[in-house]
Amino acid sequence: MTDATAETPRRGSGMGSLMASDDHTAxxxxxxxxFRMYGLVAVCTGILMLVLLLTSILTAGLSAFRQTTIEIxxxxxxxxxxxxxxxxxxxxxxxxxxxxxxxxxxxxxxxIEGAGIETDLGARDVADLISDESVAQLRSFVLAxxxxxxxxxxxxxxxxxxxxxxxxxxxxxxxxxxxxNISPAQLRLAEDLKAADLLRTGFNWRxxxxxxxxxxxxxxxxxxxAILGSLYMMLxxxxxxxxxxxxxxxxxEEFAPQNRITDLIEVNISNLAAVPSxxxxxxxxxxxxxxxxxxxxxxxxxxxxxxxxTLPTIIIATRASxxxxxxxxxDAALGIGASKMQSVFHHVLPLAMPGILTGTIxxxxxxxxxxxxxxxxxxxxFVREYPEAPWDGGLFDPATALPVQVYNFTQRSDPAxxxxxxxxxxxxxxxLLIMNLTAIFLRRRFERRW
Amino acid sequence: MSFTKTAVSVLAxxxxxxxxxxxxxxxxxxxxxxxLPYASIVAEAFGENFEFPxxxxxxxxxxxxxxxxxxxxxENTIDIANASRAIRSGEIEACAxxxxxxxxxxxxxxxxxxxxxxxxxxxFTAFEPADLFNALGAKVLVDGALVDNPHTQWADFNADLxxxxxxxxxxxxxxxxxxxxxxxxIAAGCExxxxxxxxxxxxxSEDDAEDACLAVRADGVAVDxxxxxxxxLARIDSNPEGVGVFGLSFYENNTDVLKVATMGGVAPSTETxxxxxxxxxxxxxxxxxxxxxxxxxxxxxxASFFVSNDIAGPFGxxxxxxxxxxxxxxxxxxxxxxxxxxxxx
Numbered sequence: 119m120t121d122a123t124a125e126t127p128r129r130g131s132g133m134g135s136l137m138a139s140d141d142h143t144a145x146x147x148x149x150x151x152x153f154r155m156y157g158l159v160a161v162c163t164g165i166l167m168l169v170l171l172l173t174s175i176l177t178a179g180l181s182a183f184r185q186t187t188i189e190i191x192x193x194x195x196x197x198x199x200x201x202x203x204x205x206x207x208x209x210x211x212x213x214x215x216x217x218x219x220x221x222x223x224x225x226x227x228x229x230i231e232g233a234g235i236e237t238d239l240g241a242r243d244v245a246d247l248i249s250d251e252s253v254a255q256l257r258s259f260v261l262a263x264x265x266x267x268x269x270x271x272x273x274x275x276x277x278x279x280x281x282x283x284x285x286x287x288x289x290x291x292x293x294x295x296x297x298x299n300i301s302p303a304q305l306r307l308a309e310d311l312k313a314a315d316l317l318r319t320g321f322n323w324r325x326x327x328x329x330x331x332x333x334x335x336x337x338x339x340x341x342x343x344a345i346l347g348s349l350y351m352m353l354x355x356x357x358x359x360x361x362x363x364x365x366x367x368x369x370x371e372e373f374a375p376q377n378r379i380t381d382l383i384e385v386n387i388s389n390l391a392a393v394p395s396x397x398x399x400x401x402x403x404x405x406x407x408x409x410x411x412x413x414x415x416x417x418x419x420x421x422x423x424x425x426x427x428t429l430p431t432i433i434i435a436t437r438a439s440x441x442x443x444x445x446x447x448x449d450a451a452l453g454i455g456a457s458k459m460q461s462v463f464h465h466v467l468p469l470a471m472p473g474i475l476t477g478t479i480x481x482x483x484x485x486x487x488x489x490x491x492x493x494x495x496x497x498x499x500f501v502r503e504y505p506e507a508p509w510d511g512g513l514f515d516p517a518t519a520l521p522v523q524v525y526n527f528t529q530r531s532d533p534a535x536x537x538x539x540x541x542x543x544x545x546x547x548x549x550l551l552i553m554n555l556t557a558i559f560l561r562r563r564f565e566r567r568w
Numbered sequence: 569m570s571f572t573k574t575a576v577s578v579l580a581x582x583x584x585x586x587x588x589x590x591x592x593x594x595x596x597x598x599x600x601x602x603x604l605p606y607a608s609i610v611a612e613a614f615g616e617n618f619e620f621p622x623x624x625x626x627x628x629x630x631x632x633x634x635x636x637x638x639x640x641x642x643e644n645t646i647d648i649a650n651a652s653r654a655i656r657s658g659e660i661e662a663c664a665x666x667x668x669x670x671x672x673x674x675x676x677x678x679x680x681x682x683x684x685x686x687x688x689x690x691x692f693t694a695f696e697p698a699d700l701f702n703a704l705g706a707k708v709l710v711d712g713a714l715v716d717n718p719h720t721q722w723a724d725f726n727a728d729l730x731x732x733x734x735x736x737x738x739x740x741x742x743x744x745x746x747x748x749x750x751x752x753x754i755a756a757g758c759e760x761x762x763x764x765x766x767x768x769x770x771x772x773s774e775d776d777a778e779d780a781c782l783a784v785r786a787d788g789v790a791v792d793x794x795x796x797x798x799x800x801l802a803r804i805d806s807n808p809e810g811v812g813v814f815g816l817s818f819y820e821n822n823t824d825v826l827k828v829a830t831m832g833g834v835a836p837s838t839e840t841x842x843x844x845x846x847x848x849x850x851x852x853x854x855x856x857x858x859x860x861x862x863x864x865x866x867x868x869x870x871a872s873f874f875v876s877n878d879i880a881g882p883f884g885x886x887x888x889x890x891x892x893x894x895x896x897x898x899x900x901x902x903x904x905x906x907x908x909x910x911x912x913x
Binding site for chain 1: 592594596598601604605607608609611612613615616617619621622624625626627628639643644646687796797798817818820821822823824825878885888889
């Protein structure tokens with residue numbers, strides 16, 4: 119220590135004033151300034167990337183939350199829909215959607231004529247304005263309400279993907295010129311319908327609630343099944359990974375003796391946390407499906423696989439937060455006669471809880487965005503049926519997951535699916551944001567400092 | 569601890585419902601990503617019109633699908649494998665080894681393979697197989713001599729083609745489409761340019777010469793696309809001089825950004841492919857596990873519905889989407905009706 123004070127004047131200019139900056143200090147200050155600059159550049163690059171990513175996703179995907187619909191009045195011809203004449207849904211079910219299509223087409227043509235709009239398009243071209251999905255919607259509506267047969271009812275149907283894209287700026291008269299699926303004349307008709315207030319663009323609840331739709335109906339595709347599937351998987355992960363992870367960490371941290379075996383376990387847990395997720399998928403296929411005989415494409419298998427993947431994260435986070443509880447608290451509890459278990463469950467665990475929950479939520483968020491392991495257990499699929507409620511065996515019904523749905527959408531040929539895929543990413547990001555905010559909130563609200 | 573109790577009860581509920589949900593009530597399909605859009609259109613319509621639940625359709629490729637199909641019989645195996653090629657004898661043997669010995673083959677129609685480029689890009693309007701071989705083959709014939717492909721521009725070997733650098737995006741070897749591309753375009757071009765004969769003359773056996781014909785140059789001019797057609801489209805989008813290989817249905821859904829080239833003077837369309845004039849096409853199939861008929865509800869109904877005239881006929885939704893309807897559809901319908909086992913003979 120004394121050496122340092124003795125050396126200082128020798129290194130400087132000799133004047134020794136602390137006020138005047140010498141060469142060395144100037145260099146040191148410059149170095150610090152440069153380092154701060156590097157840091158700032160790094161942060162700015164990160165922010166720039168984030169802004170780029172968000173703008174590209176938002177500009178491409180926000181339009182998925184709006185949807186164009188057309189209001190038409192359809193005459194439900196009794197001879198065609200109920201040939202038996204008994205209004206029995208079982209008999210009426212024999213009329214397929216192919217039988218309903220002409221009614222809807224005639225209804226649309228009638229609506230156009232009724233509004234005084236003139237068009238020289240053929241019936242088939244006019245029918246292309248509305249989604250194929252609308253036929254199915256009409257059929258299930260009629261089967262649910264057999265009394266409406268024979269009446270003329272107003273129905274709100276989805277506009278086809280190209281028409282929808284026209285009002286979102288994706289399709290223009292120039293592209294329609296070249297597009298085999300739409301013509302400028304059809305776009306003009308759509309504009310006339312809008313002028314007559316028969317065609318509207320509103321918020322697209324269906325995008326969040328409806329199931330997936332095939333390649334020919336991008337306008338009808340939604341995330342309902344995917345959101346449910348993700349929710350079910352998170353439920354399984356939470357119910358399994360949290361108790362198992364916390365129990366394992368408490369034992370390792372508080373009760374287990376420090377020896378070679380626990381060291382080995384510790385190394386393995388850290389190692390597992392870094393194993394690529396696809397490996398867990400292979401494991402899931404081999405154990406849960408081929409050996410245990412669980413069904414394919416089911417959220418229970420997805421949840422089990424993601425549990426394996428999330429466990430190391432939760433164990434590491436839990437052990438860290440148990441470690442951060444000061445030993446004096448344990449000692450105090452033990453000192454007044456509490457058993458080891460009492461001291462852990464009454465004192466240590468409650469204090470470590472915010473950290474454990476934060477770790478769990480971050481683990482869940484990671485599991486929510488995972489696609490690779492689901493590929494092998496059959497969850498990357500086209501699923502249109504909603505799974506049942508969890509207590510009705512819904513965990514064993516086929517479902518997809520949000521990130522899988524993004525992947526599925528990007529593979530479809532219709533350009534309208536680009537918008538759907540970005541929309542699905544936005545939904546996924548909102549979920550992740552909510553989870554991460556909860557984690558931050560819990561930490562802020564309950565964290566104790568010593 | 570309350571969460572321990574919750575966890576235990578959830579596990580108990582799960583165990584109980586596991587037994588309740590043992591019987592699978594929906595058809596499960598996996599396989600070719602080329603067949604996937606058609607299968608999903610049919611599955612959707614099937615779910616709408618029948619009491620049965622909508623079948624679950626996975627993609628993953630023809631080979632992967634058939635491998636899973638052959639894993640065995642039982643509710644945790646798939647019922648139908650989609651394939652963009654016929655099942656191979658090795659796969660039938662693998663199936664039989666696992667007890668899958670009743671397989672019904674269903675040909676749903678034909679799919680055309682087209683060459684397309686950016687709508688506003690150079691005028692790639694007419695190709696011959698020979699042009700593509702000259703552009704992409706590893707060894708080509710130049711002035712009567714077999715040399716490593718020296719061509720950098722399309723106009724180097726055919727003055728009618730644009731004088732721009734060659735950049736082709738072809739299906740990766742994981743795709744069934746690659747096989748068709750090699751056999752019907754590259755091999756044909758190899759013979760047409762005389763390179764095949766030159767290889768034979770140089771003392772190669774016929775098999776070796778055929779293999780040498782199919783070799784694609786590896787200097788970065790031909791890019792393998794392992795992803796889907798959407799990836800090829802993205803590459804074409806960013807490269808105005810690029811030429812890509814697409815399925816007919818994909819092209820028909822993106823005519824506003826892509827322009828298609830004729831092959832041998834014939835423009836691809838469902839008509840020219842059905843008549844056999846357009847040379848590059850292949851049949852699409854699906855395979856039904858016979859042992860699952862009557863066990864999985866709706867399996868046979870789904871298969872019959874798939875090839876019914878309303879769906880797979882020339883005016884059905886599959887044809888609208890770009891499938892070339894099978895002229896012998898009636899025979900296919902009969903085969904499903906009679907559950908004809910392809911392994912029986």
